[in-house]
Amino acid sequence: QQPVQSPQAVILREGEDAVINCSSSKALYSVHWYRQKHGEAPVFLMILLKGGEQKGHDKISASFNEKKQQSSLYLTASQLSYSGTYFCGTEKGAQKLVFGQGTRLTINP
Amino acid sequence: SQTIHQWPATLVQPVGSPLSLECTVEGTSNPNLYWYRQAAGRGLQLLFYSVGIGQISSEVPQNLSASRPQDRQFILSSKKLLLSDSGFYLCAWSDDRSYGYTFGSGTRLTVV
Numbered sequence: 652q653q654p655v656q657s658p659q660a661v662i663l664r665e666g667e668d669a670v671i672n673c674s675s676s677k678a679l680y681s682v683h684w685y686r687q688k689h690g691e692a693p694v695f696l697m698i699l700l701k702g703g704e705q706k707g708h709d710k711i712s713a714s715f716n717e718k719k720q721q722s723s724l725y726l727t728a729s730q731l732s733y734s735g736t737y738f739c740g741t742e743k744g745a746q747k748l749v750f751g752q753g754t755r756l757t758i759n760p
Numbered sequence: 761s762q763t764i765h766q767w768p769a770t771l772v773q774p775v776g777s778p779l780s781l782e783c784t785v786e787g788t789s790n791p792n793l794y795w796y797r798q799a800a801g802r803g804l805q806l807l808f809y810s811v812g813i814g815q816i817s818s819e820v821p822q823n824l825s826a827s828r829p830q831d832r833q834f835i836l837s838s839k840k841l842l843l844s845d846s847g848f849y850l851c852a853w854s855d856d857r858s859y860g861y862t863f864g865s866g867t868r869l870t871v872v
Contacts, residue, residue, distance in 0.1 A: 683860050695860030750804040
């Protein structure tokens with residue numbers, strides 16, 4: 652089952668914060684987050700494993716609530732370079748990732 | 761370090777023609793390999809998955825097939841392309857459940 656992301660699109664001004672949510676109807680072992688720039692391949696950001704952990708690097712962090720089968724990606728003090736489409740991916744057994752439909756993030760100066 | 765190569769970068773093919781896209785991974789052994797397709801402005805659809813030589817799992821019934829003739833080589837093929845096969849094809853690899861996928865640079869296929 653494909654995870655559901657919200658919102659579908661976000662427009663921010665540089666320096667503002669954003670939250671992207673990812674939810675699944677099935678129990679999750681892990682959640683992946685990727686960013687894709689227009690015309691390029693997705694780039695891995697981080698993975699959150701079962702255990703309800705929170706991870707982050709720079710000003711991008713994420714949380715994983717396995718009981719609620721949800722994950723959220725937090726972008727603080729957004730930079731122009733954060734623009735792109737963000738995908739969450741959840742495991743469909745045996746390391747097969749199923750991706751959400753994506754959230755398009757636009758950062759304006 | 762590990763690298764993934766995917767080619768060609770762009771391809772324009774007529775309807776009914778065959779297809780062969782190749783992906784190779786360097787710097788790792790026995791990787792899990794994947795083919796994804798992305799329609800314009802859409803998400804990533806898993807097409808095929810392989811855990812080893814000759815082991816292919818098909819996720820979506822369609823006009824495509826995949827093969828893994830060598831440990832670090834993954835090939836996507838079609839005997840006769842359809843218009844609906846157009847899209848951005850991405851190869852990816854992973855070798856540990858605690859790490860993410862690394863994607864190749866992709867092939868943009870247009871069937872005309």
